[in-house]
Amino acid sequence: MYDAIVVGARCAGASTALLLARQGHRVLVVDRSSFPSDVISTHFLWPHGMSYLNRWGLLDQVTAVTPTHTSVDIVNDGIRLTGSVPTDLLREHFRDLHGDDSGVVGNYASVRRRVLDEILVEAAAKAGAEVRTNSTVRELIVEDGRVVGVRGRAADGQVFEERARIVIGADGRNSFVARALKLPKYDERPRCTFAYWSYWSGFDLGSGQIHRRGRLGCAAVPTNFGQNMVLVWGPSEWSREFRADVPGNYQRALDFVSPELGETVRTRGTREERIYGTLDQSAFLRPLHGPGWALVGDAESAKDQCTAIGMTHAFRDAELVSAALDRWLTGETSIDESMAAYEGRRRSQNAAAYYDYVCTFAEMRPYRHDELQLFVALRGNQEETDRFIATHADVAPVSEFFQASNLFLLNDAAKESSADYPVFDDFAATSRMYQQNLFA
Ligand SMILES: Cc1cc2nc3c(=O)[nH]c(=O)nc-3n(C[C@H](O)[C@H](O)[C@H](O)COP(=O)(O)OP(=O)(O)OC[C@H]3O[C@@H](n4cnc5c(N)ncnc54)[C@H](O)[C@@H]3O)c2cc1C
Structure with a gap:
């Protein structure tokens, strides 16, 4: 009998298994893949993603084989903004979510999943989790309405049955765990x-x-x-x-x-x-937990790739769910209290606003005149540029950057300099041209 069985061993699953094992819990993590291997992803990590790796003592291993950088260029219609997520906002973000800001770093990297996921899986095994690769979970064991284990089959045909106090679905957007439990999707956004x-x-x-x-x-x-x-x-x-x-x-x-x-x-x-x-990047949410189960990563919240945030969110989920489960597994709180705390952090107003931000961005509407003017104004203002980048990366709340008073202030400054950019020359003609499918 395990304390936890984790289905899926990549950003969400291997990280959750690693953290639970380090807390001293008995963990089995199962993946149908073998490692090292890639998964569909362009694998960019924002500074909070890098910070999680640093908090877990894995960043040096990653950066030993991966180039890093300390700023990003965001260029909208030729209007270039160069900046980085400010460290003070990163620290605040970690304190709000996790109660401490240890390990915060300000750099960025794009880590191939064949590199990153293997580091995570090896770290989980080193921490004491039992890692079973090439093994597919095919059935959940449910007794008295509660998930109590899994049945599956290894690549060599060997069948297995294992039991645990909780089963965690970290098995991606097409989550088997979610489908087996017939969990609904909600707030679906098909445009992607x-x-x-x-x-x-x-x-x-x-x-x-x-x-x-x-x-x-x-x-x-x-x-x-x-x-x-x-x-x-x-x-x-x-x-x-x-x-x-x-x-x-x-x-x-x-x-x-x-x-x-x-x-x-x-x-x-x-x-x-x-x-x-x-092509399949529609966004949706699923319930976070229920009797004997919890979901993390894409299994619970799948979003379009356009803001490159899914891996960092998977790391966040791993920290939040492992902290919540630890309190229950050590007898400090009931499972209901633990999971209510997890849900409170994950279903905040800020999280809802960011989900909406990504889904709206994914519609890929051309930028409006006022939005472009905002980018022009930001060019002269490094502090606000950095705050915009922090907002885009889900470090600073969307509601704080895009609040009306802030935008009016910025737009006043923009009116002077927007004439320098060709996009404003004949905005109506440009907008019509943008609606035409370039590939037709
Ligand atoms: C085109 C594209 C580009 C992206 N670019 C970025 C980016 O730049 N930055 C970023 O942060 N995010 C990016 N993302 C999102 C990111 O890839 C995902 O958010 C992330 O992979 C989610 O991690 P996960 O661990 O939840 O799920 P996954 O990475 O999907 O892992 C799920 C694992 O579960 C296993 N599994 C599934 N079913 C079973 C089963 N029945 N039994 C056993 N194992 C099972 C699978 O084998 C898999 O290994 C991108 C996504 C796409 C589609």
């Missing part, structure tokens, strides 16, 4: 992006860059093995035309959104892997 990316050598980016123009976006970040991850994305309603010529449209999108990045890739880049892609 398509995303295509690959790995390029031959140029040095220095730091990460994220571009938006019209209804398209692209991003480029240095990653492992001396390569750069270069991603393009757009509204799902344009995906059919994009797919008609993936390599051609990938380059076409880069050239349109960031001519400079497009030229770098075309003239200096060597593509090291195929172009990967995904």
